[in-house]
Amino acid sequence: MLIDLARSAFSLAGHVSISLSSLSFMFQRRRSTTRALMQSLTVTFEGQSEIITPDIGYAPLRLCSITRELVNGQPVELSNEGHEDSNKPCSWNVIFDIPVPGWLPTTSTYGDHCAVEAGTCYALYATATFIYLEDGSSSIFSSFCSPFGYRTHTINAPRCPITLARFVGVPSSPSSSSISVFPMALFIVDAQSGQDDSETGTTGIPPEILKKIQVVASIPNAVTLDETTVPLILRLQGNELDGSEQERLRITDFTVDVEQIETYRSTTSLDCVARFMVPPRTQQPPSLPLRNAHSVQTLYEVGLLMNSYSSKSTSTRSFSLFDPSNSGKYIISGDGRVFMHNSPEGDATIRPPSENWYVLEANVPLAPEPHQLDWAGPRSRRISENSPLFSVCHMMHIALRCVYEQPDGGVVSERLHFSLPMQHVRVSIPRINPSAGDRTIVGATELPKCAPYSQSLPAYSQLFHSNGERKIDYSTPLPLYEPPPSASSSSSFTLDHSDDDQK
Structure with a gap:
């Protein structure tokens, strides 16, 4: 089966973890409740290519830049009320899914071997915009008064590198050659x-x-x-x-x-731009610099390094x-x-x-x-x-x-x-089911010691609809509701909220 990489896409899914903790002061006996109004949470998948050669010098290119807004509609209020004295912060995991274009080249290093970081690379960038609220204030009231009474804060998460590798499946039918897996x-x-x-x-x-x-x-x-x-x-x-x-x-x-x-x-020629669907020139350096540009870029911009052959x-x-x-x-x-x-x-x-x-x-x-x-x-x-x-x-x-x-x-x-x-x-490694001797029993959970495998990413259209909604198989019935074994062990907290002390 042939796949048109230029028109295909794959799903990159994960979550952004947000933590909130209380501030402690010297003369306070009890920590105060921390409240924040998260106005925006964006996650961006960005890819770039950089080459450095002795004859043509340095050349950057932004391959793709895909941004998703995870806060839709009204701002979201976050609070650690009831967990002020906990030694660990309260955390929320916000899931995301990004369609990754199928034509993107693999992660690799190439060019001048002295510039070890040059080549093709990808990363995720997350940015949160929020305002701190005073204890006891209403989130509805704060949403109207935030431009006047509160200061907007922006926090950028650490860069999360993403490795993109392309594998080819081994044909199911045997090859006529005894030393090759392909026909x-x-x-x-x-x-x-x-x-x-x-x-x-x-x-x-x-x-x-x-x-x-x-x-x-x-x-x-x-x-x-x-x-x-x-x-x-x-x-x-x-x-x-x-x-x-x-x-x-x-x-x-x-x-x-x-x-x-x-x-x-x-x-890049016009043919390459049309074939690979890279962002337009207005989103390319130097109009819009790369997020994680090579250190040699500054030397070329200020003129300390020049191309040996400017016409090449x-x-x-x-x-x-x-x-x-x-x-x-x-x-x-x-x-x-x-x-x-x-x-x-x-x-x-x-x-x-x-x-x-x-x-x-x-x-x-x-x-x-x-x-x-x-x-x-x-x-x-x-x-x-x-x-x-x-x-x-x-x-x-x-x-x-x-x-x-x-x-x-x-x-x-x-x-x-x-x-x-x-x-x-590069071919994918088939998944190997570990034998009973290669497994370790931890309580009631059975974990394999090692199971080398390479799982291909499914197509984006197999997991999500065109509007971004997750596809659900309604033919599988949901399990029947069973009450908890004892009422004393019940506790109430939001599904997306986790605290180790409660566990």
Whole structure:
């Protein structure tokens, strides 16, 4: 099932905790009641991207900013009446849910490795606006007199970092390859010819002969970051070659390389703005600074740091995912005349075109750990993704060495080269049910010691209606009411109000 990330959304739910405690004075025997009138409580989910490179410098971008007002209608009065002498403050938890756009890039660090905090990050910000009320005052009266008799206070909660990770589900049907969890994808290749480095002459294989070679390649449609081997299948066919050309043309070897290409951009094009739906320029720096900007931003604003290339807006880092000891070269056994179709007895036979494919199979190894370091840090494998300021793509480059014996006795060689797009992904870890030996009994509650799992967030539309109301399954009946076991143990307090002493 394909999901349009640009039009999908997921739910980020939680709660904002509000605490209220009494102030104690030296000459007071009893603490006074604290009352507050909360006029506004907002929670904001905000994402940002920042890149820092030696050639294009510093570039910020606000990815999204979604704010929800949790106090709807009249102000809410908070009071710790009856709990003034408690050592712990009274607390209220206000729940919220925010639809998170599905296109947002994952949390990651990239760019100049000296600026370790640059990259893509997300966080929640909560702000409460309230006024303190005198003991015994009415909340209705205070709501009218607050502009004249009371001072408005604003409190910002500490920044709450949010990590956004994207996982791909493992296909339920088994793959045809024994070393890949994803099915194989077919590519009909349009190979391009190129002069072989080992040949110094200007003559090469006639183009009309190379055009008669058909190549079909197969690689998995996705590769996980944990996999260190990628299966590759090449199918070659030359049905349009005549008997003489089939005998003179040989395929001696082929080379493979897997390349990771990272692109850094200092500006976003109009196409990127329309595709990713980022906030408009009026909500972007410097018009509206980022809430948690990198410290190097100030140095660029005051002119202490300058871009090395003011006209350059793109920087690229590309490298091979092979170990340095891996040449990526595979030798074809035999004499290399793969287009000659002879029977086991040596007599030439005419076979159906579907059987005239010569198949080459290889397991391409990838380096398990980064082995080089440059200006952007270790050359580590990343998932394939595309974001406004930073993109990562992967390509598998393949080159077939063709040798042709000319009628005059000369031998020329060329390489047919082509590239296949790859998708590197991160897969979710299936939930593991702990056995009985891995559980600990605490009173009447059974808690697992460890249960590693990665649960995908459900779509926002599955949990909430378009107007923000929670979806309720009314087909499940509510439990019958049962009175408490004893009247002496009953106590009255608000559902959203909790106090440890009462518990």
